[in-house]
Amino acid sequence: MTTSLDPTATDTRFADLADDDRVAGSLYTDPEIFEAELEKIFYRTWVWVAHESEIPEAGSFKQATIGRQPVIVNRDRKGNFNVLLNRCRHRGASVCEVPKGKANGFTCPYHSWSYALDGRLRGIPYPDGYDEDLDKKDLPLQSLRVESYAGMIFASFNPDVEPLDEFLGDAKVWIDLFMKQGAGYPIKTQGEHCFRFRGNWKIQLENTTDGYHFPIVHRSWMSSVDAETADMLSFMTDDNAVTHALGNGHSVAIMVPEHVDLDHDDGSEKIQARFDHIVDELSKTMPADQVRRIVRSMHGAGFNLNIFPNVAMSMSFFRVLRPISVDETEIRHIALGMDGGPEIVNRERLRIHEHFQGPFGFGSPDDSEAWDRVQRGSRGAPGMPIMVNRGLNREGLDSNGHRTSHVTDETGMREAYAMWKKMMNDEH
Amino acid sequence: MSTDLMTAQLSDTRVLQAIELVWQEAALLDAKDYQSWDALWTDSGRYIIPIDPETDDFDGSLNMVNDDTRMRRMRIERLTSGYSMSALAAARTVRTLSRFTVEERTDDSVTLRSAQILVGFKRDEQQTLAADVTHRIRYTESGPRLDLKVIRLVNSQGAVNASGYLL
Ligand code: FES
Ligand SMILES: [Fe+2]
Numbered sequence: 149m150t151t152s153l154d155p156t157a158t159d160t161r162f163a164d165l166a167d168d169d170r171v172a173g174s175l176y177t178d179p180e181i182f183e184a185e186l187e188k189i190f191y192r193t194w195v196w197v198a199h200e201s202e203i204p205e206a207g208s209f210k211q212a213t214i215g216r217q218p219v220i221v222n223r224d225r226k227g228n229f230n231v232l233l234n235r236c237r238h239r240g241a242s243v244c245e246v247p248k249g250k251a252n253g254f255t256c257p258y259h260s261w262s263y264a265l266d267g268r269l270r271g272i273p274y275p276d277g278y279d280e281d282l283d284k285k286d287l288p289l290q291s292l293r294v295e296s297y298a299g300m301i302f303a304s305f306n307p308d309v310e311p312l313d314e315f316l317g318d319a320k321v322w323i324d325l326f327m328k329q330g331a332g333y334p335i336k337t338q339g340e341h342c343f344r345f346r347g348n349w350k351i352q353l354e355n356t357t358d359g360y361h362f363p364i365v366h367r368s369w370m371s372s373v374d375a376e377t378a379d380m381l382s383f384m385t386d387d388n389a390v391t392h393a394l395g396n397g398h399s400v401a402i403m404v405p406e407h408v409d410l411d412h413d414d415g416s417e418k419i420q421a422r423f424d425h426i427v428d429e430l431s432k433t434m435p436a437d438q439v440r441r442i443v444r445s446m447h448g449a450g451f452n453l454n455i456f457p458n459v460a461m462s463m464s465f466f467r468v469l470r471p472i473s474v475d476e477t478e479i480r481h482i483a484l485g486m487d488g489g490p491e492i493v494n495r496e497r498l499r500i501h502e503h504f505q506g507p508f509g510f511g512s513p514d515d516s517e518a519w520d521r522v523q524r525g526s527r528g529a530p531g532m533p534i535m536v537n538r539g540l541n542r543e544g545l546d547s548n549g550h551r552t553s554h555v556t557d558e559t560g561m562r563e564a565y566a567m568w569k570k571m572m573n574d575e576h
Numbered sequence: 577m578s579t580d581l582m583t584a585q586l587s588d589t590r591v592l593q594a595i596e597l598v599w600q601e602a603a604l605l606d607a608k609d610y611q612s613w614d615a616l617w618t619d620s621g622r623y624i625i626p627i628d629p630e631t632d633d634f635d636g637s638l639n640m641v642n643d644d645t646r647m648r649r650m651r652i653e654r655l656t657s658g659y660s661m662s663a664l665a666a667a668r669t670v671r672t673l674s675r676f677t678v679e680e681r682t683d684d685s686v687t688l689r690s691a692q693i694l695v696g697f698k699r700d701e702q703q704t705l706a707a708d709v710t711h712r713i714r715y716t717e718s719g720p721r722l723d724l725k726v727i728r729l730v731n732s733q734g735a736v737n738a739s740g741y742l743l
Contacts, residue, residue: 247733339627339638344735346701368660372650478735483638498638503647506736508625508640510654513662513738524699 162572166565169537173526176348176534182474189457189571190215194295194302194315196459196468197221197231201299201336201487202248207265210248213470214303219292220244220254221301224265231303232267233290243289254289267291298323299335300459318548319398322453326461328410329445329484332438336487337466338494341506344478345516347523349457349471350568352479355515356452356460356467357391357401357560359383360538365518369510373503376420380404380447389555391539392546397456397567399560403463407450410441419443429492442493447500448484454560456567465501475523481505481512536561584676584688590720591678594686594713597720598673602692605742606669610652613742618714618721623648625727625743634726640736641727655742666740667696673709680712685723687712692727696739703737706730 162184165172175181197212198221209222211234218234220243234242236256243254243263253270255262262271267289272278292303295312297320302312309315316323327335345352355361363370363384370378381403383389388405402408406417419427423443430439448464460467466482483501485494504511526534539557546552553559585591597616604613617623625640634642643651655663671694680687688711696703712724727743729736 341627341638341640342733342735343737345737365661368654368657368663371657371659372654495635498635499642502639502642506640507738508742510651510660513740514660516738517662517665517740 162569166569166572167533168562168566169540170533170535171565173530173532173534175350176523176526177474177530179474182348182471184572185471185568186215188574189568190471191217191305192309192571192574193306193457194304194309194312195457196300196455196466197294197303198229198301199299199335199337199466199482200229200296200301201334203229205250207250207252208248209244209251209265211244211246212303214292214305215471217305218242219303220289221294221303222251222265228266229294229296229301230266231292231294231301232263233292235290236261237269237287237289263289298327315396316398316455317396318394318550319396319400319453319455322394322400322451323461325409326449326451326453329448329464330486330489331410331442331445333486333489335484338483338485338498340480340482341501341509341512342478342480343507343512343516344472344476345519345523346475347477347519348474349469349477350564351519351522352467352469352477353454353457353564354536354558354561355519356454356462357399357564358558359389359391359401359403359555360557361515361518362403365514366511368514369504372510374420374422376418376422377447383555387554390546390552391555391557391559392548393551393559393563395550395563397564398454399563400451400453401555401560402451403555404447404450407444407447410445410449413440413444417444420446423496426492426496430490442486442490446493446496454564456564464497465505477519479512536565582678584678588681588686590681590686590715591688593720594688594711595676597713597722598676598688598690598711601722602671602673606671608655608666608741610655610742614649614652616722617645617648618716618723619645621645621648621722622724623722624725625729625732627732629728629732640729640732651742655740660740662738662740664740665698667698667703669694669696669741671695679710684716685712685714687724692743694743696741703739705736705743707743 195214198210202210203223206225209220212219212221220232220234222230236243238261241256241258243256253264260273264270269284269287294303383403389402391401393399453461458469465484468480470478485497506512536558539553543551543553551559623643624634628637631637654660673690673692675691677689679689690709692707692709694705708728710726713720714723
């Protein structure tokens with residue numbers, strides 16, 4: 149690596165760092181690469197900021213962060229989503245420090261400049277101190293590009309970013325499949341776990357498409373669930389459990405092939421005994437096929453969809469990453485439920501989420517420890533590569549022309565690094 | 577915190593016993609003696625670390641921990657099985673509980689509130705976790721037992737790092 153890296157410079161110095169089958173260890177440890185990633189990836193492309201159920205009404209807002217920059221995501225009275233930089237145009241104070249809520253607008257606490265939900269500057273107190281030709285129209289909160297697909301709201305600092313539709317591309321089919329876990333009800337978020345680990349964001353990006361670690365890192369979780377659930381996730385030797393590279397850095401890792409399309413049910417699957425009490429309760433008011441449809445969806449979709457660079461739709465929850473520094477990353481695991489669906493199901497989904505996720509879950513702490521160890525280990529021998537070649541010997545193309553291999557292979561990581569390389573070498 | 581809390585009334589032997597149990601529990605958790613810790617609970621004991629600082633509807637919301645006896649035993653099994661890499665690498669911890677107040681007294685129980693400060697050390701880092709804790713101690717035939725423990729971390733809605741130990 150050269151030492152003075154200008155992130156806006158036109159060059160190809162990143163080209164050598166990511167190869168088809170390996171990446172440089174410095175991708176996890178070099179602060180200059182991290183700064184360049186913020187500019188070239190997080191401030192150039194679409195970044196997931198919210199699910200629409202988090203801002204359900206006019207005036208609802210939540211805070212989010214893109215790269216290092218704080219933004220407010222809201223829904224205005226016309227029903228439009230706005231993503232605004234949380235920075236007053238006067239002297240830079242944040243205009244909102246409430247994580248989520250409802251508001252008519254945002255008034256800066258410092259000198260009370262006030263802004264509408266769409267960012268327009270509405271009022272400046274004691275305006276006599278300004279020239280008469282000061283036009284409030286020139287000083288709105290900075291607005292980002294915002295588009296959504298199937299309730300997933302993405303924003304971009306890049307005014308020239310391609311349409312979200314094109315960026316998501318072949319991932320859209322999988323987003324639609326993922327949403328089927330609502331079993332006829334819309335998906336809603338129902339709380340989140342948040343934790344940080346001492347490691348680079350790409351370690352987490354890799355992990356969502358890493359079937360290889362599952363039975364090893366999560367052995368203590370596996371042994372704590374019923375045999376049927378453990379069996380459902382025993383994909384190590386299942387030939388139908390595959391990963392597809394979807395383009396633009398996205399990929400899907402299929403862990404439970406029979407739950408890819410939850411509308412498709414050949415009737416052969418036995419409903420897990422652990423859900424008997426739910427079947428009994430739902431059966432009081434619902435026909436048997438609807439009960440079965442809902443209970444089959446309890447563990448979510450049968451796959452992890454990795455959307456580059458910051459969100460995964462992971463079986464029954466969203467996993468959102470936020471890069472903090474080259475060696476620190478924040479993770480949110482957002483629990484999902486059925487909006488308007490049976491309370492007993494939504495509660496069971498909360499219990500399933502708690503069982504694995506979060507700082508005291510039976511799964512997340514072990515992932516977190518593994519990621520910490522990657523960061524610590526990769527400081528050794530900086531010239532030694534990180535291998536992402538698993539499955540190259542058996543990778544082929546599926547009928548859509550997507551590179552495909554077994555779910556324990558590293559096809560999804562290679563897809564993400566190919567996008568990383570492309571974006572890092574772009575001239576912006 | 578409501579104003580009608582009684583400060584711990586140390587003339588009441590049951591309150592003293594309850595505080596003693598809370599301290600005994602803290603020592604067992606710092607020692608990671610989870611089997612002995614399990615024996616402190618009633619059969620219907622609930623062990624909870626909520627995220628929402630206001631809620632008492634734990635089943636209706638997402639928590640960090642929401643254990644009944646079955647889940648608590650599985651948790652202990654996980655932490656002691658040797659299969660969890662985070663448990664094997666867990667921080668060493670020292671915790672204190674103090675600032676006791678009595679929230680409620682019934683014929684067979686005392687509910688205490690207290691402040692807990694925990695310092696954990698792992699590899700190069702020290703971590704501090706502060707919490708308001710509620711213990712309901714029930715007096716059973718075999719002595720005072722933990723019947724409810726709710727740990728409200730001051731940072732419950734922020735990032736709480738995975739730890740490999742118990743609060
Ligand atoms: S900094 Fe916002 S009004 Fe002055
Ligand atoms: Fe994992």
